[in-house]
Amino acid sequence: MNSRLRLALTAAAVTGALAAPGFAQAEIKIGFMGVLSGPQGPLGQDQYDAFMLVVEQNGGKLGGVPVTVLREDSQLKPEVAVQVVDKMIEKEKVQIITGITFSNIMMAIHKKVTDQQVFLIGSNAGPSPIAGAKCSPYFFSTSWEGGQQPEVVGRYATDKGYQKVMTIAPNYQAGKDFVAGFRRNYTTPTTGELWPALGTQDYSAEIAQIAAGQPEAVFAFLPGGMGINFIKQWNQSGLKGKIALLTASTADGIGLPAMGDAAIGVIAGSFWGPDFPNAVNQKFVKDFEAKHKRIPSQYAAQSYDAALLLDSAIRKVGGKVEDKAAFMAALKAADFKSLRGNFKYNTNHFVIQDFHIFEAVKDAQGRMTLKTVATPLKDYKDAFYTQCPMK
Amino acid sequence: MTVGLFLTQLLNGLQLGVLLFLLAAGLTLVFGIMNFVNLAHGSLYMMGAYFAAAVGNATGSFVIAALVAVPGAMLLGMLVERVALSGLYARDHLDQVLATFGLVLFFNELVRIIWGVSPLYAQTPSWLAGIVSFGGLFYPIYRVAIITVGLLVALFLYWLINYTRVGMLIRAGATNAAMVGALGVNIRLLNTLIFGLGAGLAGLAGLMAGPIFSVQAAMGEAILIQTLVVIVVGGIGSIRGAFLAALIIGVVDTMGRVFLPIWMSAAMSPSFAQAAGPALASMLIYLLMAAVLAFKPEGLFPVRHG
Numbered sequence: 095m096n097s098r099l100r101l102a103l104t105a106a107a108v109t110g111a112l113a114a115p116g117f118a119q120a121e122i123k124i125g126f127m128g129v130l131s132g133p134q135g136p137l138g139q140d141q142y143d144a145f146m147l148v149v150e151q152n153g154g155k156l157g158g159v160p161v162t163v164l165r166e167d168s169q170l171k172p173e174v175a176v177q178v179v180d181k182m183i184e185k186e187k188v189q190i191i192t193g194i195t196f197s198n199i200m201m202a203i204h205k206k207v208t209d210q211q212v213f214l215i216g217s218n219a220g221p222s223p224i225a226g227a228k229c230s231p232y233f234f235s236t237s238w239e240g241g242q243q244p245e246v247v248g249r250y251a252t253d254k255g256y257q258k259v260m261t262i263a264p265n266y267q268a269g270k271d272f273v274a275g276f277r278r279n280y281t282t283p284t285t286g287e288l289w290p291a292l293g294t295q296d297y298s299a300e301i302a303q304i305a306a307g308q309p310e311a312v313f314a315f316l317p318g319g320m321g322i323n324f325i326k327q328w329n330q331s332g333l334k335g336k337i338a339l340l341t342a343s344t345a346d347g348i349g350l351p352a353m354g355d356a357a358i359g360v361i362a363g364s365f366w367g368p369d370f371p372n373a374v375n376q377k378f379v380k381d382f383e384a385k386h387k388r389i390p391s392q393y394a395a396q397s398y399d400a401a402l403l404l405d406s407a408i409r410k411v412g413g414k415v416e417d418k419a420a421f422m423a424a425l426k427a428a429d430f431k432s433l434r435g436n437f438k439y440n441t442n443h444f445v446i447q448d449f450h451i452f453e454a455v456k457d458a459q460g461r462m463t464l465k466t467v468a469t470p471l472k473d474y475k476d477a478f479y480t481q482c483p484m485k
Numbered sequence: 486m487t488v489g490l491f492l493t494q495l496l497n498g499l500q501l502g503v504l505l506f507l508l509a510a511g512l513t514l515v516f517g518i519m520n521f522v523n524l525a526h527g528s529l530y531m532m533g534a535y536f537a538a539a540v541g542n543a544t545g546s547f548v549i550a551a552l553v554a555v556p557g558a559m560l561l562g563m564l565v566e567r568v569a570l571s572g573l574y575a576r577d578h579l580d581q582v583l584a585t586f587g588l589v590l591f592f593n594e595l596v597r598i599i600w601g602v603s604p605l606y607a608q609t610p611s612w613l614a615g616i617v618s619f620g621g622l623f624y625p626i627y628r629v630a631i632i633t634v635g636l637l638v639a640l641f642l643y644w645l646i647n648y649t650r651v652g653m654l655i656r657a658g659a660t661n662a663a664m665v666g667a668l669g670v671n672i673r674l675l676n677t678l679i680f681g682l683g684a685g686l687a688g689l690a691g692l693m694a695g696p697i698f699s700v701q702a703a704m705g706e707a708i709l710i711q712t713l714v715v716i717v718v719g720g721i722g723s724i725r726g727a728f729l730a731a732l733i734i735g736v737v738d739t740m741g742r743v744f745l746p747i748w749m750s751a752a753m754s755p756s757f758a759q760a761a762g763p764a765l766a767s768m769l770i771y772l773l774m775a776a777v778l779a780f781k782p783e784g785l786f787p788v789r790h791g
Contacts, residue, residue, distance in 0.1 A: 132702075132703070133701055133702060133703055135597075135602045136602045136603045136604075139602055265763045265764065265767070287759065289746075289759070289762075289763035290742065290763070291763065291766075291767035293707055295698050295699075295704075295707060295708065296497075296501055296697070296698075298497035298500065298501070298628065298739070299494055299497055299739045299742045299743045300742070302490060302493045302494055302497060302743070303490070303743060305490075305493070305623070306487065306489070306490040318699075319604060319698075319699035319701050319704070320699075322604055322698075322699035322701075323697065323698050323699050326609075326696060326697050326698070326699075327625075327697050329609075330609060330614065330616075330625035330626075330627050330628070330696075330697065331616070331623075331625055332615075332616035332623055332625065348603060349604065349699075351603065351604075351606055352603065352604035352605060352606045352607075352699060352700070352701075353606075354606045354608060355608075356609075388603075
């Protein structure tokens with residue numbers, strides 16, 4: 095009994111020593127997991143590049159403490175993602191995990207990570223369950239809840255007074271969610287809904303139906319390659335300019351270079367655009383372009399903010415991220431200047447922020463980019479936070 | 486639904502059909518004559534699209550892009566055939582599937598290494614931009630160009646196979662490859678030529694697809710599946726079958742997507758039709774293939790032996 099007590103005391107002493115200021119500066123391990131391969135790989139790559147931009151500019155430190163970032167590919171496979179976070183938590187002993195590109199990956203790992211009291215800083219996927227009933231104090235979003243981007247587009251359509259609107263989205267869960275999000279703020283009945291199969295390449299059949307339906311506007315959610323296909327074909331169809339094309343997660347910074355001139359005039363709803371005039375954003379866009387020779391996408395912006403958030407919170411607790419309560423409060427305070435301007439956490443740890451409408455235009459160098467044209471939603475909260483028991 | 490919409494959709498189906506035909510022609514020859522399952526055919530299509538986009542962006546000329554992409558894909562196909570595939574003809578289909586699936590992964594990674602992870606921009610040539618109108622119908626000029634190219638290729642293949650010596654050998658090879666070899670024809674060279682022809686057509690399809698589809702890694706996989714449906718429905722080894730089946734598949738797929746949800750919502754509750762219509766439409770060509778396999782396992786237009 096005596097020896098066991100001694101062992102316990104020694105362990106306590108060692109732990110205490112580790113927690114003492116002299117040792118706390120040692121190093122913080124952060125796990126970055128995103129989709130880094132396959133057709134959706136550019137999204138995760140932008141998240142990683144922007145996160146590392148902050149780390150590198152701070153000389154390998156966040157909040158004045160050296161950090162090691164473990165880069166892992168979820169391959170867009172939930173079972174792979176679960177193994178990756180297991181390895182990060184059990185073998186590498188990371189205390190913070192960030193990235194997470196797609197909702198299905200988030201749903202697969204959210205409970206696992208937060209149950210082990212590891213901080214999860216989601217810099218893209220924000221599915222509604224974790225904003226609502228399944229929320230966790232160990233999760234912080236630096237992006238948005240999944241429905242909010244279509245919601246701002248819905249408000250824009252309402253503000254514009256469109257009476258005849260058709261929708262097009264892939265026939266799967268996120269497609270249904272986006273159209274539902276659009277209709278939350280656009281309550282006029284739509285005059286037609288098109289549901290092509292997920293991964294559809296040729297939209298000629300759908301475009302002909304839109305031509306026949308003669309709406310004033312079309313709301314489109316066609317992420318990734320589907321959006322590139324659709325917008326190229328839309329451009330050739332002769333409907334461009336006659337029917338407004340309103341999009342969410344379709345004409346984004348990843349797809350725009352591949353769409354080229356075809357995308358000019360397309361409307362997109364989001365929380366951030368590269369033309370924001372605030373100093374943090376101007377510096378981010380300039381530095382990112384200088385290093386990576388491309389305009390950062392919103393996925394890069396979200397992840398840059400994740401790094402800035404961690405930087406502020408780690409500094410606040412003096413590197414003692416193992417003091418969970420203090421670190422959680424420091425994250426919740428979000429005491430940093432975000433590149434999106436307003437940034438404040440709601441009770442469910444999703445961001446209360448403005449949502450904007452953008453138009454795809456050419457910049458001075460002839461590259462496609464997004465220009466802010468309206469801000470229909472100010473200090474906007476997601477539709478699910480009331481279901482979250484956190485206060 | 487108007488007559489105009491119906492005709493436009495018929496054109497859309499025709500256009501999808503000829504694009505599928507460009508891919509199916511090569512695949513069905515390789516399958517029919519060499520008895521070789523080539524899953525990497527979609528990768529040659531992808532390489533054609535990448536060659537065309539890269540050259541098109543560098544030179545600004547669609548014609549130069551075409552002059553590089555089509556022979557480029559053809560040479561690449563012949564190189565792959567010589568280096569990687571010619572040793573596999575005698576092996577069973579599973580080995581061929583595994584080897585060519587490996588090639589699919591190889592090419593997907595290769596384009597990422599060369600051109601990066603982001604999709605590539607491919608411009609529509611300015612002289613093919615815009616729309617044509619006839620009788621109140623509007624149709625993109627570029628899609629008219631795809632239809633024209635596809636029909637010209639069909640005519641060319643008809644001439645090549647029926648009126649030339651190479652065509653005679655191809656026909657003979659499709660019927661009995663061993664006998665053709667025994668008669669002193671260099672079957673190795675013939676195989677390489679056929680493979681190159683198929684690869685060139687896949688490259689042509691990739692060139693034509695660039696301005697309407699996203700040029701990205703793995704772009705060949707989705708269309709390869711539809712192409713396999715075409716050659717099974719048309720009858721393996723038959724160019725005529727590939728052509729007719731491609732048109733049937735193109736029209737059935739397009740018409741199904743448009744009119745099935747409309748018809749179903751007329752016949753049953755709107756919420757059910759809205760859920761089931763698009764799902765059923767995306768299955769339609771596979772149902773068609775299953776029906777063909779059940780009633781005419783040789784395909785609708787099989788190669789005539791004897």
